[in-house]
Amino acid sequence: MAFKCLLVCLVLSISVNNVCSDVSLDDVFDVFELTTKVFNFISKSWEVADDMENRIGNENTPLVWYTKKKERKILNYFGQITHLVQVTQKETNDIRTMMLVSLKKLESMPDVLLNGIQINELLESVRSLENDFMTMEEYKYEENGKNEKTPTYTSYTLEKFADAMLTYSAGSPHKQMAKIHSFIVPQWEGFKFHTHGGIFNVLKNTLENSDALCDQKQSLQQLIFNLYKTLHLSQLKGFSVMQYSWMLLQTYGKGNFTFERTKQLQYFEKKITEQLDALKSSIISASNIYWRCDPAKHIKDTTYLEVTQLLQGYIENEADMNVEQSCMKDCGYYEVAEHKSCFKDQFCAKQRVCNGRILNCQYIDSDMRICQSTFGSNRRYDYIAYERGRTLGDSSVECKGTTSMVDSWWNFLIWHCSYCFCICDSNDAVSDRYFSLKPSLSDIKENKVITGIRFIKVKQMFHLQAQEGVLGPRGTIHESTRQWIEVPGFEFSFKNKTLKDGVDYHKLTYEARTIDIDSVLAPENTVVTGVKFRKIGSHLNIEVRVTLFDFITGKLIEPELKSYWIGNENTELSANPRTVIDISNSNLPIKSTTPSELDMSSNKYLTFTHSSIDYDVAQTTLPFIDMQTVAPYPGVPLSGLGIYFKGTKGFGGFIGASIFTYDLSNDINSKLFPIETV
Structure with missing residues (x-):
């Protein structure tokens, strides 16, 4: 159990990348696009380092002048790389602080000593590469635009740093990158097999079917993927530091490093391909379901809602x-x-x-x-x-x-x-028993998709409210664009005579008080762009709008023509009939002293009913409705939505909304970031 905690803290410590709030959408990159752009700048920098003409001056011009000019051009390109990294990742200081705090809490646990040492080694490798990159960031050169000379480090300082980065000592970038690789793609090291199948498999096997995921705000698949992106970014930083170190040494006349830089590129490509294969093998079997566990304390109208005075x-x-x-x-x-x-x-x-x-x-x-x-x-x-x-x-x-x-x-x-x-x-007018049948739709004209869902109540009307965000390349969501889609206001009421029961809303009655428990999954190459309730007979039933899209570009494909609704139309009389979840004679779920058990299976139904006569005088309508926000962070497109039930035996339980984060297993391959020769 303690090892589970350690793994969770590891993921929390070095988790997901985010974007700075002061950059435009055009400046925001995911780690894959960042890799391509970094390699582009490295290639341009090598063109400067390889330019022999700048090594030759006339007899009156000191050679050092040309050397300094090339040095500044190279370091200017590195400065542009650091800018790209800054707008792609979350603030480094926050991540480092989280790592150190998590480790300090866990280092004294005796039963995690062996695995703790290994994970500490992984964190130390990440920290070492981050520190090397930050040190070199100090050496970047930027024009100030005022024709003034910007103070720079001496060539002697830069040369010593480059020498240190290219040694094969235990703390060198090369060694740290190799260590990270061994955690992702396990290898025999003496008599010890690192992490028993790779850090991704350890994470998956430890967290699946575990309450440890409750506080993560991500599906297990999303969590593994974001851990990979963090480790990839650290390795990309180490690769960049080594490449620029060779450039500087070549600029200072210490040799021609064409062979070394080419071999490192081949090594990097090979290792990243192996890591992507390891990632894919883990993600294929990792759950992409995200739902909300019970809160620390149940609070009416804050964590849950009630249908009132029905029966x-x-x-x-x-x-x-x-x-x-x-x-x-x-x-x-x-x-x-x-x-x-x-x-x-x-x-x-x-x-x-x-x-x-x-x-x-x-x-x-x-x-x-x-x-x-x-x-x-x-x-x-x-x-x-x-x-x-x-x-x-x-x-x-x-x-x-x-x-x-x-x-x-x-x-x-x-x-x-x-x-x-x-x-x-x-038939009292004060009863909260009405469910909106109006759809909650993302703005597909603006390339927006659904990124979250929740139950809310406006007056006496329950709504399924969706969150939308702009979809970017390779399944990214621009965080600054995420917002909740407005639901109809106070005028949308059963008291409004222009609205019709069964068309605009559904009124729960003794004969029509059933809700279907379903998970509606989008077909391949589509994402969720809308959600609504509909009526099938006397049942409330969830329906999902899906839209075709291109994963690499992130663009919806003819969304106004190629969007359509899907759902599960089965009833109790179908060839594959629904089965009932019986909550009759139940106590209030908020009185349960044990955590709710999840029932995410589809093709079931549940009937709203009164609470136990003996325990509660049959005064309360069950189940309750979980109103906690179901919106993963960071944002991600969705492969499905659902209505689930959770509860414990003898208690009425909750219905709630669940989401399925976009299934990445079919899209993970080396095409995510084409790498050109540097």
Whole structure:
């Protein structure tokens, strides 16, 4: 378990790259485009270093002048590389601080000593390459635009640095890059097999089906991919430092390094290809599902929402359910009834009447003590204590509302007028039971795709709200463009007579209160660009809009023509029928002391119902709705969306929205960054 924590901290420590907020979208690169651009600048720099004409001056011109001129051109190109790196990666200081803090917390754990040393070695290699790159960044040359001479380091200092970078000591860039490679692509080292299948496989095997992913804000596949990008960037920095070191030494007349630079390029290409193969083999079997675990504390209207007053426990005397005020029948007779009168203003006059159907009545006991809930509550009762000992709800707490002693009576000494426990199917206008059927669509004209999803409630209407962002090359999302798509405002209400039930919204009723549990996956070469609920019979069913796109360019392909909706239209009567998730007679999920268990399987359905009669007086509608934001960071296009259920046995659970981050397994290959000879 401690090793799991260590792996999580490693990923957190050297995790994802981000973009600076003060650069335009045109300046933002992913690590693959950055690699191509860095190699382009290295190639231009070698053209300067290889230019023999600048080695020759006239008899009156010192050779050192030409040397310094070439040195400045080379270091100016390196300065442009550092700028590209800065706008691609997250601030280096923040990453380094996170690494050191994480390691300090974990280094004393005895049972992770062996693996901890190995991972510390990996972090040390990353840190060493970062430090070498930062040191060389100090030597970059930039024109100040004022025709003034910019102070520079002496050629002696630069030469000594270059010499140090090209040695084969334990801390040299070459050695550190080789060590990182051994963690990604395992090799025998003496009697020790590094990381038992590579760091990506260790990460996958450790975190899959583990609660350790709950705080990551990424799918497991996305997490592995972002770890690779971080390690690749560190190696790219080490490669750049070595190349520029050879350039400087060649400029200072220390030799021609064509063979060395070519061999290093071939080595780099070979190792990166091997690493991409290792990455792909891990990602193929890594889950791309992202959902939200239970929060540390459940807070109504912050972490979860409730459907209210749909079906609710209700006390009614049989005399009040017929116009004759007769007690000739019994409670079981009233399977479907209505409130007809209030006999002699008894308890019926002291409580909120059921303005709708009264269902499934049963006799429990004649006399009772009823704790009515406080005014304005969605509940009718906090508890009911019957004379013969049975208690519905929790009577151990002090009644905060009104306590009433309620006794059945005899009519004409012949008929017993019993108080029945029933279920109220109310038509009250204050009930939160409406689901929007309006789609939440990304702006495909602006090349925007869905990047997140969440449940929200506006007035009494529940919405599936999507987040959008601009899609870039190779599955990148420009973070500064991510925003939540507006949902209809207060005017979008069941009270608005221009809106229709079943067309614009769905009203939950006793007959139509089922939601389908599904994962809707986009076909290959498409991404999600919209989401909505629809009605299939009496079921609420999720539907997803998908659009064709080009992974390398990130461009949607004729989005207005080639976007379409997909979903699962199966019902209980289909050839592949849906199965039910039964939550009847359940307690409130927020009272569970164990974490919810996830049911992400498709082709199921769940019916909104009342809570347990014994535990909660059937006062609450279950399941609850998880409203936590499901939006991975960093942003990523999506391969699917879903509605899932999570809960524990005996508790009503939650429904929530899940996403599937774009499946990268088919797109990982060396074409991600074509490398030209330098």
